Amino acid sequence: MKTFLRSVGAIVWKDLKTEWRTRENLSAMLVFALLVILIFNFSLELDLRARESLAGGVLWATFIFAGTIGLNRSLAVEKDRGCLDGLLLAPVDRSAIFVGKAIGNLFFMLLVEAIVLPVFSFLYSISVFQPGFLGVVLLGSIGYSAVGTLLSTMVVQTRTRDILLPILLFPLTLPVVIAAVRASQGFIQGLPLNEFTVWINILVAYDLIFLAVAIMIFDYILEE
Amino acid sequence: MLKKPRLLTALDVLAALVILIAAGLVFFYAPVEQMMGQVQKVFYFHVGTAWVGMLGFMVAAVVGILYLRTEKEVFDIAGLSAVEISLVFFLVAIILGSIWARPIWNTWWTWDPRLTTAAIVELIFAAYLLLRSGVDDPGKRARFSAIYAIFGSVSVPLTFISIRLLRTIHPVVIGSAEAASQGGFNMGPRMKVAFFFSLFAFSVLFADLIWHRIRLGRLQSSVNELRIQAYEKES
Numbered sequence: 001m002k003t004f005l006r007s008v009g010a011i012v013w014k015d016l017k018t019e020w021r022t023r024e025n026l027s028a029m030l031v032f033a034l035l036v037i038l039i040f041n042f043s044l045e046l047d048l049r050a051r052e053s054l055a056g057g058v059l060w061a062t063f064i065f066a067g068t069i070g071l072n073r074s075l076a077v078e079k080d081r082g083c084l085d086g087l088l089l090a091p092v093d094r095s096a097i098f099v100g101k102a103i104g105n106l107f108f109m110l111l112v113e114a115i116v117l118p119v120f121s122f123l124y125s126i127s128v129f130q131p132g133f134l135g136v137v138l139l140g141s142i143g144y145s146a147v148g149t150l151l152s153t154m155v156v157q158t159r160t161r162d163i164l165l166p167i168l169l170f171p172l173t174l175p176v177v178i179a180a181v182r183a184s185q186g187f188i189q190g191l192p193l194n195e196f197t198v199w200i201n202i203l204v205a206y207d208l209i210f211l212a213v214a215i216m217i218f219d220y221i222l223e224e
Numbered sequence: 225m226l227k228k229p230r231l232l233t234a235l236d237v238l239a240a241l242v243i244l245i246a247a248g249l250v251f252f253y254a255p256v257e258q259m260m261g262q263v264q265k266v267f268y269f270h271v272g273t274a275w276v277g278m279l280g281f282m283v284a285a286v287v288g289i290l291y292l293r294t295e296k297e298v299f300d301i302a303g304l305s306a307v308e309i310s311l312v313f314f315l316v317a318i319i320l321g322s323i324w325a326r327p328i329w330n331t332w333w334t335w336d337p338r339l340t341t342a343a344i345v346e347l348i349f350a351a352y353l354l355l356r357s358g359v360d361d362p363g364k365r366a367r368f369s370a371i372y373a374i375f376g377s378v379s380v381p382l383t384f385i386s387i388r389l390l391r392t393i394h395p396v397v398i399g400s401a402e403a404a405s406q407g408g409f410n411m412g413p414r415m416k417v418a419f420f421f422s423l424f425a426f427s428v429l430f431a432d433l434i435w436h437r438i439r440l441g442r443l444q445s446s447v448n449e450l451r452i453q454a455y456e457k458e459s
Binding site: 147150151154157158159160161164167168170171172173174175178179182198199202205206209210213217220221223 | 292344347348350351354355357358359360364367368370371372374375376378379382383385386387389390
């Protein structure tokens with residue numbers, strides 16, 4: 001267990017370090033996220049009343065689109081420069097590679113969200129700084145980056161890797177989208193908690209199930 | 225391998241026969257529903273085709289797991305076959321459902337749990353086929369598609385539950401919640417006979433089609449092998 005954690009830590013640290021040197025991925029995700037918000041602003045006419053009921057949906061659509069960019073890059077970089085083979089040669093458990101990459105991706109996604117949320121709340125005067133709401137963001141991002149990391153490890157090994165990830169990922173993450181949007185909406189509109197606990201339960205269930213399945217299955221993706 | 229098994233031919237005949245009988249039961253034996261009239265007859269084949277779609281979906285997940293455990297090629301071919309059949313039959317089920325829904329619900333489409341889930345399965349299986357076409361190495365292709373089928377089978381029930389919850393929490397805006405006004409009805413005994421026989425007929429059809437498709441897949445891979453052998457002999 002200890003060696004497992006240490007190898008996970010090493011992989012996460014490697015990702016953070018390389019990203020910090022270029023900041024390519026993170027800045028692309030961030031600018032993209034802000035552009036998506038801009039486009040939503042003009043395509044949906046977010047007036048005062050619409051904001052309340054649409055904010056959750058707009059936010060999650062933004063996170064998910066921006067997340068796809070990050071996921072695609074994160075594994076493409078490994079593949080292009082032969083790092084993936086290096087990782088495979090390392091005497092660590094395959095699931096440690098998965099957990100490490102997933103935590104790295106989660107971290108970048110959370111970082112982007114940490115910048116987008118204040119901007120969003122500033123632009124539309126919606127209060128998003130409630131612990132419950134931030135919990136929903138965390139839960140949704142965990143599920144999304146776990147499934148996304150697994151699929152993008154698969155996608156980078158295909159011929160059509162530039163276009164395939166969203167096509168594979170979106171239909172599988174639908175439960176996350178539905179539940180996260182509903183739960184966020186509940187917090188934004190200040191509904192009583194018991195009206196939407198069920199969505200938080202679904203998020204937790206999705207995260208647990210997919211983390212478990214992903215860890216069990218990851219070995220088969222990197223088999224050579 | 226090349227010769228068509230006798231049993232398969234028998235199954236072909238049986239499938240054609242039971243589908244014909246099912247159609248006969250639907251049109252001549254089952255009574256016309258009082259409220260909805262003739263359009264209700266779509267229901268028998270609609271449920272039948274959706275049932276085949278479901279069967280394909282479940283088979284794809286099971287053979288996916290079997291493939292990962294055994295790495296036998298036949299499970300990969302079976303997975304692809306199940307997905308292709310499921311894709312076609314869900315599409316037919318959706319179209320038949322729309323034909324029924326237009327006069328009864330007054331709309332071609334609603335975001336009801338079952339409709340939406342069928343549509344999601346279509347999208348997942350379309351993605352499955354795209355994934356397959358993007359991988360050249362047969363072993364890798366088989367592994368990836370098995371994994372994706374398993375993921376789909378885990379995610380789709382959660383999607384179904386989520387959408388169902390969405391409906392029960394969300395007030396019903398269009399139409400009242402009463403079953404009758406949404407097109408629900410009680411089946412009389414003759415309707416039941418036609419209904420269960422159609423289900424049976426479509427199950428036989430599914431068995432027949434998947435057998436054919438698996439056989440085709442195996443023939444395909446043996447042709448490929450022969451081709452490689454011939455190429456090696458030449459060079």
